[in-house]
Amino acid sequence: MSDNSLPYELRDTMRKAIRLEYWNIFWTVTVIVAMGLVLGQSETMKTAWVEDTLGLVPPIMFLVAAHMEMKGERSERFPFGFERVNGLGFFLAAVALAAVGVLLLYNAVMALAAQEHATVGSVMLFGHAIWLGWLMIAAQLYSLVPPMIIGRKELPLAEKLNDKLLHTDALMNKANWLTGAAGLFGVIGLGLGWWWADSVAAALISVDVINDGVKALRSATAELVDGHPRDLSSVDLSPEARAVAERLQGEFPGATIRLRETGRLIRAEVHDTHPPEGWRHPRHYWPKDEDRAWRLAQVSFIPPTEDESDRG
């Protein structure tokens, strides 16, 4: 048993994920700079830029949580280590996403209601006057590439680590092409003289941001209030956790099984039954794939009270 919270078999995968997240931050910063240089007055561009900047929150949170999980040792003050830091980071990222999404939607709707006409003029580049819209389109196209590649690479690592923060980041990155497509529509629309295209595209992007934020918030809140473990990619109950509950129920009929999630780990309580004879590691109760048995970190037995035993 290690002194920190991360199961031993996840160390190599975690290191790969950390490396990938550093690359993610680097490429995201290049996108933020490229988009920032050509923002102009476009609502679409501003919204897409804020979304790209927000895209830094999950990888930074992941890196902080990973550092604490790997380096933070159990102590008198933190006897369970830092396995829940990931959950806290996930919650903070979700709150930030949802709140900024609402703010962006408000801005877009107000711009639409006020019939604000975004100005996209020209800039001098290498001695030539170029319509800023072309540069915006180029920046939007560039902003699609890094997230698409990184998102695809993150997904299998997130599944292996059962890391919701990384998984949310992967999904956000993968879905970024939607934002890019909406952004391109907004800028091209401005070029065609459709003043409303800019605000409509910005509103669509902000709805996508809110959607990401609310989904993440529901899942993060469930973990913080000791809800049943949730599936990695949705707010549904985790099939793995259901299988653990069924396995425990099969072995201890009549007992009440309660599961909760602390970060990537599952903890089980078996109520109203006595513990079995002989020592068993919690992993013994993992029902399926042995490689994933690390997820079950604790199985506690709570025997019935004396009154209940007498009644029984």
Add this chain to the structure above:
Amino acid sequence: MRASKTIRVGLTQMSRADRAIADKLISVVAQRTGARPTLTPVTTEPAFAALDEGRLDLVVGPFSEDSPWATDVAFGPPLKKAGSEDHPIEVKAAMRNGENRWIMLVEAASRQVSPAVATQ
């Protein structure tokens, strides 16, 4: 503007030298559009309101480089720079926000009139 073949220009109060460069811009714009300019003396705030309401197509005059109106109207590149380092004043054109083709045309005309200043 295309239908009436006229460009409604508002000119704020300015020096003789500034007026000369403003006139040059107006004549280049007139040449590029084939429209006849009609000039009206204006003061800044009512002129910007008139731009927004579509009663003017262009306002030319001296404005501070970091004008607080920059989000309400679209300024073209400067035709001339003056004032102190802390408070630079630029003679430039202001247009209605979002009229992107018109803005591009005036920007190009401004660069033609004062290539050295406009591309600084």
